Structures are given as structure tokens and as C-alpha cells.
Amino acid sequence: MAALAVLVLAGACTDTLPAGTTVVAAPVAVEKAPAPPVPAPPAADLSTLPVVDPLHVVPGLPGTDGLPQRPNDDPALGRWQTAVSAFWPVARSMALGIAALALPLAGLHQLVGGKGFTVGAMTMMFLGNPLAGIATTGAWLPAGLGTFGQLLPPGATGALVRSAAYFGGAGGLVPALTLAAWVVVGAVLNALGIRRAATVGDAAAV
Template identity: 75%
Template sequence: MADAATTTVPGAGDSTARKHHPALTLVGMTCGLGVILVLMLVVFIMPSLKSGPHDLQVGVVGTSSAADQFETSLAAAAPDAYTSQRFSSEQELRDAIRDRDVIGGFVVDESGVRTLVAGAGSTAISGSLAGTAQAVGGALGVEVTVEDVVPLPDSDPTGVGIGGLAFPLVFGGIVPVVAFRKILPHSVGWYLTGLLVFAAAGGIVVSSVLTFAFGSIESAFWPVVGSMALGIAALALPLAGLQKAFGAKGFTLGAMAMMFLGNPLAGISTTSAWLPSGLGTFGQILPPGAAGTLVRSAAYFDGAGGFVAFWTLVAWIVVGLLLYAVGTRGAAGEEMPERPSG
């Protein structure tokens, strides 16, 4: 009986005995991390390699024959780069540029071609438009002049200040979610209030640096404050909601999406129009891209072109609050003691 009691069943304990050899683990981890590295290179570098003018809306002013000739030369000089729209007057074209309905335009007459650009919209796009105009002018044998209708400030002529906002936006959305969860009292009110207060403070800090240190903004301090605050909140609240509803895994996946998709596809330095069309559109759905568009619109265009971006950020904030409410309700249900039977 004693022997029977101590007899071991074949296969028992195999789960603990069958361990992968360290070499296999090393190979597997190396391959997995290599794939992740390749994906990161594709996400961060491919948008830049494939970026450029494609179907950008431009305006053309001139007589029918002159405009027809110019548009033919424009299509030959830059195939598929621009889509032209006729305007009846130069003032109408200038207004369309300031309203961000078009990225620039051309006034064609007997004296030559006057090119109107908006450097504040994107120095990459305005530079490309000016270069294309010179090529068209050379083909037509006419003089070409360039005028910046919405220029960047003299202290930041290349737009570096606005262009560098992608990482601060993502950082400002991720870090307070983790920090405030650890240091604030375990109260929904205090936690969410902390995130909103940080968003407002972050907007003030960023706008102050852009205005007083970099000179990137001249007369839109408070609109930029509001735009940045909205962008930070649209990042932080959904991440907090994912954390509350799905735990650490939810937060990690959300943070990775914002860092490795939202950041490189935001197009803040060049605007989304410069990115490949599908990637640029996708980037504008995520908070970093929408926030970058709204900040640029607020800083240089009196809010023009920021309508969709504004409501995109509002939608993310609402989604974040709903996720947090669902997570809170689920946690309360789990903690509720069971009623005694009978």
C-alpha cells in the first residue's frame, strides 16, 4: 500500500520539467524584437520617404486662355501634385488661402506669374509650390514672383517651434496618467481633475515657451493655450479610461498606439497634406495629429481649418470619460459583496 501511495503517474510534473532551452528563448526573443524594430522603422521613416505634394488644392486667377495654358504647364511640371481651382479675383484667392481652403495659388497675367503661398501652413508645401512655379515660369518663358500671404514670424522663419510639438503632446498625455494615479487620493474626482488641471497647465507652459522663448507665436497666446490643453486632455483621458476599463494592458496598448502611430503620422511639422494620403488621413483621426492641426490653425490662421480637428479632440475626450465610467462601474460591481442566500 505504501508503494502504491508513492507511485508516480507517468507524465506527472512534465509541465515543470519541459522548459525551453535558453538558446531557443534567445532566438525567439531576438526574432520578435527584430520584427518590432522593422515595424518601427517602417512607421517612423516610410511616411517621410513617401511624403511630397499629391493632389494639393491650389487656386488659379487669370483669363481663360492664360489659366488654361498655365494649368497645362503645371500638370506637366508636377504630375498629380496639384489640383487647380479657378478664382475670379486675386482677393478671393488670398481669402481662400487664409481660410485654408487652398494651400496657395497663382495669379497669371501678361506680366508673368505671381505665386501666393502660406509659409505658416507648411514650409515644405510653400517651398515646393514656389519651386514648381519657377519650373512652370521657365517653361512658359515668363517672370515668376513669390509672395508669402501668411508668413511665419521672423524669429522662427522655418516653423521649428510648432513643428516640434508631437513629442511634447504625447508625453503630456501619457505621463500624468501614470503619475497622478500613484500620488493623488483614490478618488475619481481628484484623479480626473488632476488630468484636466495638468492639461490646462501644459497648454499655458507650451504656449508661453512658443511665444516668449522661441518667438514662434506672436498674437495667439490664449488660442494656442486652449488648443494644446484640448490636445493633452484628448490623449490623457482616453488612456486613463483604458487603464480603468482594461487595466495595465489597456493603458499599454493605448500608449503604444499614440507613441508609435500617433506621433509619426501626426504630420505636425509639415501638415498631414504632405504625408501619403492614407497615412495623413489616419494620423488626423488620432489626437496628436488633430492637436497639431488645431494648434497651427489657432496660431496662424485665426482658427480657420481647425473645425474638424477641434471636434475630433472633443470626441476623444468623450470616449475617454465613457471608458473611465465603464471601468469605474465594473470595479464597483466586482467589489459589491454577495447577498447571503435565504
């Protein structure tokens, strides 16, 4: 049926062409019009943009840290909170965290020796770091594990730095007290280790 239909159509086309007509398949040249030029963008008027003044608070204008401007407690760093004005609180938080981690490890080494330091360092590395919740906060960790992680120096340091950097110190009291407790524990361990070493030295001298 398909072949019959093709023959009928071919015959109909042949009947409509004059005798002696030759059909030639040849490419057709079409002249393409050039694309219109792109107009140049107008010059930006920078005078209409708001100017960030580090000495004056502009309500609603974000600071360099992406947060809305808020009054700063330190007038020497300007009157609005920025990433620069949070530098010293963050630095102090990190220093306290380093002390809370280093002093207990040094105290264990002083009191027990290399084995004590190894146990303490492995505890902080394999328990403190995974349970610190620095990227997601301890609330996103399983119940109980997140709370335990916040009691260790890595977790408390992360919470305190986050509080100082983004929330103006809000919620940083508990982490700060936790780190201070670890510093006290480290100082006590160091004192006991030094006293023990002095006692052993005196006994050996006798």
C-alpha cells in the same frame, strides 16, 4: 633644341652687357603706403523708423510674429494679431489635445488595466506621432496615412495648434471636433471602468 635655345639667349644677353658688369640678385625694398582710414558710419536716425503701436493697426507693418497685422477679436490684447494675442488660443488647443490623449488612456487603464493602457500608449506613440504630420501637415504624408493620422489625438492637436497660431483659427473646426470626440470616448471609458470596479467590489464584499 631647348638647350640650344638657352645657349643662344644667354649669349645674346652677354653681348648686350658692358665688359666687367656683375649681376647681383638682391631684394628690392619698396615702401608701402599706409591704408586709408575707414570713415565712421553716420549715426542712425531712429526717429524715421516706423513705430509699432499695439493698440492701433498699421497696414502693411508686420507684427511680432512676422505676419501682416490683422484685426484681433480680443480688444484686451490689442487691435492687431501677434504671437502674444495667439497665446490663449494655442494654450486652449494644447489643453484640449492633452485631454484627448490622457482621458482615453486613463479610461483604458480603468477599464482593462495596465495592458489596456500599454496598448493605447504604444498606439499613440508608434502610430499617432509618426502620422501626426505636425512639421509638414498630413497632406505631405502618403495618401490614407495622413488622413488616419489626423484622426488620432497627436495629429488633430498639431492641426488645431497650427490653425490657432498662424491662421486665426481657420481650418480648426474638424481637428477640434476630433479632439472633442476623443475626450468623450475617454470620459465614457473612465465611467465604464469606475462602474466595473464598483461592481467587482460589491461582488467581492458579498
